[in-house]
Amino acid sequence: MEKRLKEKINDALSYIKSKCSLTPEIGIILGTGLGKLAEKIEDKTVISYDKIPHFALSTAPGHAGNLLIGKIGDKKVVAMQGRFHLYEGYSPEEVTFPVRVMKAMGVKVLIESNAAGGMNRNFKARDIMIITDHINFTGVNPLIGPNDDTLGPRFPDMSEPYDEQLIELVERIALREGIRCHRGVYIGVTGPNFETRAEYRFFHLIGADAVGMSTVPEVIVAKHSGLRVVGLSCITDMCIPDRLEPVDFKRVIDVASRAEPKLTKLVEKLIREI
Ligand code: HPA
Numbered sequence: 161m162e163k164r165l166k167e168k169i170n171d172a173l174s175y176i177k178s179k180c181s182l183t184p185e186i187g188i189i190l191g192t193g194l195g196k197l198a199e200k201i202e203d204k205t206v207i208s209y210d211k212i213p214h215f216a217l218s219t220a221p222g223h224a225g226n227l228l229i230g231k232i233g234d235k236k237v238v239a240m241q242g243r244f245h246l247y248e249g250y251s252p253e254e255v256t257f258p259v260r261v262m263k264a265m266g267v268k269v270l271i272e273s274n275a276a277g278g279m280n281r282n283f284k285a286r287d288i289m290i291i292t293d294h295i296n297f298t299g300v301n302p303l304i305g306p307n308d309d310t311l312g313p314r315f316p317d318m319s320e321p322y323d324e325q326l327i328e329l330v331e332r333i334a335l336r337e338g339i340r341c342h343r344g345v346y347i348g349v350t351g352p353n354f355e356t357r358a359e360y361r362f363f364h365l366i367g368a369d370a371v372g373m374s375t376v377p378e379v380i381v382a383k384h385s386g387l388r389v390v391g392l393s394c395i396t397d398m399c400i401p402d403r404l405e406p407v408d409f410k411r412v413i414d415v416a417s418r419a420e421p422k423l424t425k426l427v428e429k430l431i432r433e434i
Pocket residue numbers: 275276277278351354355371372373396397399407412
């Protein structure tokens with residue numbers, strides 16, 4: 161019989177604990193081309209996803225596939241260098257399983273990063289958007305199915321998925337460091353195709369500022385688990401319907417890597433000041 165979610169979490173947790181006894185308080189998910197924050201983690205234990213029970217494998221380009229546990233300043237952190245996406249064929253439960261494991265490890269705050277297409281005309285490529293809210297447009301939900309009340313409530317509140325205090329902290333750091341940052345709404349889709357002009361027009365019309373193929377399922381599970389969440393999007397390409405240029409994934413990775421130093425700086429300072 162398929163194991164229950166709680167048992168799977170415990171299997172993964174036992175394996176991780178056998179490799180590293182640190183209890184991290186901050187979890188970080190490093191998105192497309194943004195894995196270099198890993199270099200800032202000191203005294204780290206690196207665990208490949210393929211060793212962790214019930215973890216999926218990272219198949220997406222720009223995603224390394226390691227769980228890193230260590231310290232940034234005096235903060236104990238666990239970071240996913242590479243995440244799982246619905247477009248890889250993973251179920252919503254598989255995509256969000258690492259968030260459950262992070263929570264079980266002791267994490268209280270989850271920092272999300274991703275590469276996203278910008279639909280707000282005030283944005284430009286390489287800007288950073290602090291996610292203030294999201295629209296789940298994936299057509300699925302990781303909480304569908306029997307609810308384990310010990311993991312979270314059947315009907316979790318979503319009135320403030322992204323923690324306002326942490327948003328303000330990121331803004332203060334960005335201002336101090338001279339990093340251009342916007343606030344905005346992220347719409348999550350499954351991909352893998354980029355959107356049509358009509359879809360970008362629609363997404364912007366319904367209130368989204370940026371679009372991407374990750375984050376939303378993870379944040380739903382993070383909120384279900386009672387975590388505080390902060391989300392940062394790196395705008396890699398502009399998606400303005402009337403002057404749309406073809407998006408090429410290589411360029412997305414390239415722009416994300418060029419924006420990486422400032423995102424890394426922002427996240428590093430945020431961790432130190434949380
Ligand atoms: N859509 C459009 N552009 C993007 C995306 C997306 O999902 N991700 C990164 N750039």
